[in-house]
Amino acid sequence: MTRGYNFCSGPAMLPEAVMLKAQQELPNWRNTGMSVMELSHRSDEFVSVVSDAEARLRQLLDISDDYGVIFTQGGATLQFSCVPMNLIARGSGAEFLDTGAWSVKSIKEAERYGPVRVLASTKDKHYRHAVRAEDFQVSPDASYLHYTPNETIGGVEFNYVPESGKVPLVADMSSCILSQTIDVSRFGLIYAGAQKNIGPAGLTLVIVRKDLLGQTLPGTPSLLDYQAQIDQGSMVNTPPTFAIYLAGLVFEWLQEQGGVPAMQQLNEAKSQLLYDFVDASGFYRNPIDPVHRSRMNVPFILADETLNERFLAEADKAGLYNLQGHRSVGGMRASIYNAMPLAGVQALVTFMKEFERRYG
Amino acid sequence: MTRGYNFCSGPAMLPEAVMLKAQQELPNWRNTGMSVMELSHRSDEFVSVVSDAEARLRQLLDISDDYGVIFTQGGATLQFSCVPMNLIARGSGAEFLDTGAWSVKSIKEAERYGPVRVLASTKDKHYRHAVRAEDFQVSPDASYLHYTPNETIGGVEFNYVPESGKVPLVADMSSCILSQTIDVSRFGLIYAGAQKNIGPAGLTLVIVRKDLLGQTLPGTPSLLDYQAQIDQGSMVNTPPTFAIYLAGLVFEWLQEQGGVPAMQQLNEAKSQLLYDFVDASGFYRNPIDPVHRSRMNVPFILADETLNERFLAEADKAGLYNLQGHRSVGGMRASIYNAMPLAGVQALVTFMKEFERRYG
16 A cells, blocks of 8 residues: 555545554444444444543643533534524624635635624735734724634634634634644634544534624524534534544554654654755745744745646655645645644655755 | 344444445555555545545435535534534525424424424324425425434334425435335425444535525635535535545445445334334334335334343344333333345344243
């Protein structure tokens, strides 16, 4: 079996150890005579899969009992609706920081549900840096402040947690959750699509401070009511059972690797290696303000863009997959989430050096 | 590897051949160097997985181009909201036939979005039969008529397709899709959670006549807008990629088995065997009107209910799993979807005979 290094922004590479364990257990999980995806979601066995996954996540992120953990569906895109449906009625409207494509989507969707104010945007700076702490002030009666700690497409990452006072801070952590230590108690709500740092597409994670709930808008589907999901242990209906099982395996793998601090160290080493190489090169370039560069998604541009196709084709041959940038921005992008080993980034740098030597 | 016979109502048994193929391909799909769940959803490879699955489904159910096929998330429960969000504004309100627990849930959820009228209910008959054709009349200006062709919990199945004239007929086929031939052109919309006859939990299928769309309620999340999903080939955002892949394998397996007509024949044989045995026995009993008995979910009661625990424990030992009835009704239930072979039902009948001999 030859597995390559997959730099896709999501669905992304998963740890090989997790893939092999899932493979081994697939048709007959723990001698139950069936696959984990064939277990009743209400069986003791599967309920233990969910509670084990939740316990591991709580340990990894040090989540207190003040917070509910929900395993749900629909990706961050559905959360763009769910967050205002559940929280916008608790204040005078939602406030946003706009740092790129995913911020914009979250803002547009929220506008359907109540007043929305964009406090600061780096759009006129071509999203080349994150919003700075001194550039906004949250209204004390705001329903919540929403931001995107890491913009997957632009490769822009906040290097601080925004101050929102008593206003709940809401973060779309789809592309950075579990990649660096965070203080969950600073947040009112964290959500993340699974397909980057957690598991397969089709699972979405919500971590929410329970005291914020209870003012859901009329017309909110029961499945999307956070309170109902917390009350029923993510089982308002049949949850995406196999995806939750895989997430549990990823959480276990993370614990074995030394948890989130070890991942943060690894992710800093990987991204530093790549940015240092790009910056030292006259052939590759990254346009983002160095203090706001993403440790998860590293976009770079070739000096000669006519070489793009050749770069991608040769990388592919070298087992370095999915380096094309997002279709909206072009260029290249290396997404280097938790499951990407240092050796993968080293192989990429070696390849990029050699490509530069031949075509630079 | 010893896989048993899993009679769970859902997540349900999947074909063993599908499980084994998925196992083999799990870490490295078609020599791509990655799992199918690690493929970019926008890659040519994965787009072909989706279009192949859709083409197979269209062939299996003979779905015309007048209909869009959507692979989405959230289960039937989220469709209970999505259907009115997308269709209720096109007429004077939604009309329902109530034949059990799932009908009731769909009605309650729809009431949040507009006028709802229950045309007929068999609740006062303890849901022991389906609504009969002569017991209701659809309003000509209704937005749609909704019914549940097969009630999973009660084990009640319509033996006809309700006549709704020009009013679109909407069916929750979660527990009967692909189990018998249907004329899709009779329906305005069909939806189904995957975890019974299609694939793993976390995938939901919607088949909708395209000319019915375009009057979505304000406040409908973009992900839940059928028109947007059709326009974007189920990729408004990252779809549940691995679940779609598995559904495609199930569709392929169905084609290999002889398609839906072969499944119908098998399902009739399986259910007939079980009902005949139950009816002939003084020890087991099924309360449903024989003309409306479900071919997918066969509930039965032991004459002596104090033997329930023993029955379940001994069945389990015999490799016959998950025969407990739904927690709301008790007793036993054998769910015998497409993936349950005739041999599984034969083994169950043999076990039931022997159990009756010893304890009857």
